[in-house]
Amino acid sequence: MYGKAQSYGGRLLSLLHNYRETDAQEAAENLRIIRDLMERSTKHSTFAGVSGVVAGSASILGCLVTRQLERQGVPLERLQVSFLGTWLSVIMIALLSDYFLTKRQARKVGKHILSRLGKQMLRALLPALGTGAILTLYFLKHGMLAQIYPVWAMTYGAAVCAVGLFSQREVTFLGIAFLVTGAFTFLFLPEQGLKMMALTFGGFHAVYGVGMGWKEKRAK
Template sequence: MPVLTAPLLDEARENLRVIRQVMERSTKYSTLSGLSGVLIGLTAIAGVLATRHVRDIYAHPLRLALIWLVVLALAVAIDFARNKRRAAQVGKRVVSPLGAHILIAALPAFFAGAVLTAFFALHHLLFYVWGVWMLCYGLAICAVGLFSVRPVSYLGAAFVLAGAVTLFLSVPYHLYMMALTFGGFHIAYGLWTARRDGW
């Protein structure tokens, strides 16, 4: 039986390290953009301000829907564009089999949010929608976190906790919680990501 010398052991350790890195790159989604988080947070704050500007917003569900569909469209566009650029910088593709798995994992929470929003609109309970959006978005982010770096799961958990708290607050505070979470949490996470990985 051959004796493993120090050089052979060092070579084996290096090979294992390289294999581990390759496996992590294939199973972890790590093209998140710091600037994307900041811009999405600012977009959400703009949505909150627009919502507050509309008088008696809960009596006009179509106006509320229009505001937040615009916010959603802008957020998705920003996220895709910035992550695509980030993916190119690190030699990855933003559209990949892993990306498809992430989307499938997040879809149930988004679907639940859409159904509950429609239910609240039909029953004139839209003032509860903010906490439910936080909960559903947080659950979606937790699902994404299974395929990404650990802090993504922490972000999702923060949204879930904030959503649960919001539902038990007085209604006038719900929009402030939207600004704190969809605005502040995204900005804070974006700044943290930028500090760690760059913009």
């Protein structure tokens, strides 16, 4: 009888110990979720709206340069090199401006631009952007420049949607707008690809940047 009581007591202590462990694990998990949500909100607040305007302006300038090259009727090999150089320059301008402006904004709120969440966002967008880069090289090699523009919009839209999982809904809406416009152009208006580039990478970015800048001012 005494042995049975000891056995029951041991089981009860074991159950209490397991309950406490489970309770502690749940509390730690809840704290982690809360911390991630707080970091997510802060990360989003470090984005500088003006960087969207800069990226949009650079994209429109790239479209104008590309259009001028096409009108000049330059040989395909020269056009390929000029095309690549033009858009690499646009990408560098957009990335550098976004980095420095976002870094300045992050410093104002006492945060680092490459936080743990920032690294997760970077990993989320790389697959789509990598796919876009590979398709760009393929189309460029075969002189299929018209197909590049909607592919850029779709792959960039997919990347932005992936980042939107870690950010606020405006980012996801921007990605969806790129995806829908790019898919429509690819299927029905491939000859209007350059105009679509000006609309999406130029116009959408500018509108998004102005909207986020206005939202930042309201938050202050």
